[in-house]
Amino acid sequence: MTKISPSILAADFSKLGEDIASVENAGADLLHIDVMDGIFVPNISFGMPVISSIRKNTGMFFDVHLMISEPIRYLDEFKKAGADLITVHVEACKDPEKTLRAIRELGLKSGISIKPCTPVSEIRALLPLCDLVLVMSVEPGFGGQKFMPIALDKISELDALRKELALSYEIEVDGGINEETAKACTIAGADILVAGSSVFRSDDRKAAIDALR
Numbered sequence: 001m002t003k004i005s006p007s008i009l010a011a012d013f014s015k016l017g018e019d020i021a022s023v024e025n026a027g028a029d030l031l032h033i034d035v036m037d038g039i040f041v042p043n044i045s046f047g048m049p050v051i052s053s054i055r056k057n058t059g060m061f062f063d064v065h066l067m068i069s070e071p072i073r074y075l076d077e078f079k080k081a082g083a084d085l086i087t088v089h090v091e092a093c094k095d096p097e098k099t100l101r102a103i104r105e106l107g108l109k110s111g112i113s114i115k116p117c118t119p120v121s122e123i124r125a126l127l128p129l130c131d132l133v134l135v136m137s138v139e140p141g142f143g144g145q146k147f148m149p150i151a152l153d154k155i156s157e158l159d160a161l162r163k164e165l166a167l168s169y170e171i172e173v174d175g176g177i178n179e180e181t182a183k184a185c186t187i188a189g190a191d192i193l194v195a196g197s198s199v200f201r202s203d204d205r206k207a208a209i210d211a212l213r
Contacts, residue, residue, distance in 0.1 A: 002182070003029035003192040004209045005063050005172070008054075009045060010196030016050075017057050023199060026206035030063040032174070032194045033083075037068035040092045041141030048074075048081040055082030063192075065113065065174070067140050068092065072099045079106045087111030087134050087172075090123050100129040111172070115140060116148050120157045130169045132192070133158055137185075138175030147176025152188045159189025182212040 006028050011019040020031060033051060038044040051062065064083040068074070071088045072095075078086055086103050090112055093099045103110040111132035112123050116139060123133065135158070137151035151173055158171050173185045174194035182193050193212055202208035 002186050002190070002213050003170075004199070004212050005030035005032040005192055005194045006199040006209075007032040007034060007174070007194050007196035008200075009034050010200040012200075016054060019200060020054060020058055020060070022205055023209070024058060024060050026199075026209050028199070028209055029061070030085075030192065031058070031060040032196075033062055033064045035064065035066050035068060035078075036141060040069045040089065041067045043141040048077050051078070051081040051083065061085070063087070063172075063194075065111075065134065066092075070094065072102055075099075075102055075106060075108075079108055083108060085109035085111055085132060087113050087132060089113045089115065089140070090126070091115055091118060096123075096126055097129065100126060104129070113140075113174075114154070116150060120154050120161070124161065127161065127165060127167055127169060130167075132170045132172055134172045134174055134194075135190075136175055137173050137177075137181070140175075145176055147178075147181040149184075151175070152184055155185060155188035155190050162189075177212065179211050 006023045036043045036045040062084045065087045090096045100110045109131040113134035135154045138145035170191040172192035173190045177195045199208045
């Protein structure tokens, strides 16, 4: 069954704990946590203190997506804050292999992400070091963007490579996910769908999550 990872960027931060509890009770599988530094992407979100504070109130799996330059500098701090999986961008790392190995050495699951303009070939050699591959279906940095269909080709390519190389990484897709695009991504081979507005801005979050599956 397809997993759903609601992105807290779309939550109401004045009642963040309540919003997280609501998606957990609605059946979300993971919690997607976007960290942005204003350098790698033209936006700033939050850092370790926010993650630490919500970690105290939920046992959900923290799917932490680092949209920051040279994330290897902060991996230990994100582990201490409560991350379960850390995904980094190949475009943001001087040495992505070293970064992925460092994540695993901390006992965390490791993920690599690619922007819409980055071909799958850029990360092929890294796939054996990944528990997850995140395909961005919008330009990273802001929520509410329209899904870019080019992502479907990348999902299909990653699914084929997974079988060819006998690997077990999961394929996640983030950006513009709604009922229509969710179905297309699942057919292409995606395992995890990141959804922000379509879940947190729904009056019935359980129904929204169920519809995406």
